[in-house]
Amino acid sequence: MKTSPSWIDEFPARIAELDRVHLRRKRRVVVPEGGARLQVDGQSMLAFCSNDYLGLAGHPALVEAACAGARAFGVGSGASPLVSGHSMANAALEEELARFTQLPRALYFYAGYATNIGIVPALVGEGDALFSDALNHACLIDGARLSRAHIHRYAHGDLAALEAALAQSPARRKLVISDAVFSMDGDIADIPALLALCERYDALLLLDDAHGFGVLGPQGRGSLAHFELAGPNASRRVLYMATLGKAAGVAGAFVAGDDALVEWLLQKTRSYTFATAAPPLLASALCESLALIETEQWRRDHLSRLIARLREGLAIALQGTPWTLGESTTAIQALVIGPNDEALAVMEGLRERGLWVPAIRPPTVPEGTARLRIALSAAHSEADVDRLLQALAELAPRILKMSLENLDVHCL
Template structure:
């Protein structure tokens, strides 16, 4: 009897277990502030991308309740048919104004936006240039495009310059995260733009982790770099998600009128997907008002204070046990604070020690990060109180004493330290 290849999946799953790479979901219910009920246990969470703590804000709840009364629940169809509600249209106008660009297009999900927008911009015979640490959605979009993909070393603009210069392609697209999701560093947007100008390339920026947090009034990394309003560039497309600092769901792409119109016509995840419900658009509109107002500024100040508190607490010399463990807090001024442990099993062990003390801090392992750089991805929020960060620091010191250097293995050099 022939053994089906489907039986191999048991062995493949076992191999994931051996490498400490199997992932599992938890069932969660939000609680007050930065706490989550996880599988029935109340935990202090440092895992959410809700950087401003807006996902549970009363203003957003009220907007959703009012929208349900007016629009119901589902959108019913693609935006190209009957799903483009007046709420969605209003949101697009307000997003474009917020980021200082001529036009915006609202999508139901961030991953689908990039995975489909990239193939709409370039195709076979074109050239695409991708930062080595770009998010998976940009990588998948590059693969789907069938363009010739050139992968440059993380943040290495000199190599990118050489690759652009050597490419004979007429159409060139550079794609990059604005804030890198696992390292927390910010791209050199001015440098990327200068290279695109020099080589007649288009730049697509994914600011999933910067919009709402960076720049004047939280208008994002592109605004922080000065490429909006009167200084907006005709060769930049700006993408950002609405489920992180904005606390809701979805994404948008903003930029020159003709490029956004092209995406509306050719992006398959827009044309062939059911539109985001109006209730979500109304929630985002309420969130955007918070972000751009005094409340948003207060939340950003709170977040920045927690970032500095954590970095001071993990600075070299702050604790002997943490120093001896050999862990590396990567250079980041954003809400993403990666603490590199190194070995997969050791990272899981540290996570488990923290869980025993009532904290949820996720261990991130390959292929999400390079082999040998498994880490705790500490995500800070304006919802965290000073006492919450103090609790985390104490728990990390306990973990360092419990596991420490004995859990270390040789690891590859870090791109940033």
């Protein structure tokens, strides 16, 4: 008897299709070399791809704090926070995070992705309405899908469209979700306007400040503080989420806001209730990190100078090219190339020059907007930025010529 081929046999062909459209990803084995340098698959490189925006990931004080935490608490937490995993170190970190963000209460999670995919379904469900910016991070999108609420996806930053959707929604419970700093473009959401709409239409606002925490606002307190919406001006309509593996240099995430809202999330978030708590040694390192973020303003000042230097240099280097630089004042600078193969060619050209700037392609970004996501860090020097600018200026005409030649061949 003849049997039909199994669908499992299709995977090699499906992987080959990823290769054909230049969408197959490859992991690189990295070893930190200090500062902004990494050994990548055995090659020493200057990296512009890390979210370690303040250069704290390898800081000796954080390393020592983690070691002291391991000596005091061991390596693992052993259980869910609601069983026996809520250590003294984790409790102290939550208090420190609430103080730092100037919000009533904070809840510490083991990972950022797990935070958003858990708290969104804990807030809204079937029969409720959810409003999501089109360029939100995947964890917010997945959390929205898991919630089973009716999803309204509005064009990026289109507050008129958001207001129209809010006004038309008959749902009693409405949740607006948005990145505070958008991860692939680096632009900052209009948080005061988002909050005003939530006030007008009785909605709750969930902000993901993964890329603003530690960098924006006085003492790096984040996007809410940047817009003077923390402390005495904090609204009970805002839940503030941020990750701790980027500017803070360690790992994990937290959500902060009104005491009753945070208590509800503690009780109802499945990715909190049913997951092993983060190891206490990480909380020990994070308390040290918060102290450095708060007191070492020079890191943000230096980062601001690097951002300005890069943007000024790219404005010159990109003249005569179809490549565009996104409108961003943050550490994330998006150099939009367009075609996947062209972005990969620029990435490879930089790699040959000892620079690591990975190409970002769909589905992470929209079709036709493959790009270099240049991530700056306080660990970079001005000379590092100048080296990247020189390499891009050399590569641009060569890559564009190659693309035109390929186009001519395809048109024959």
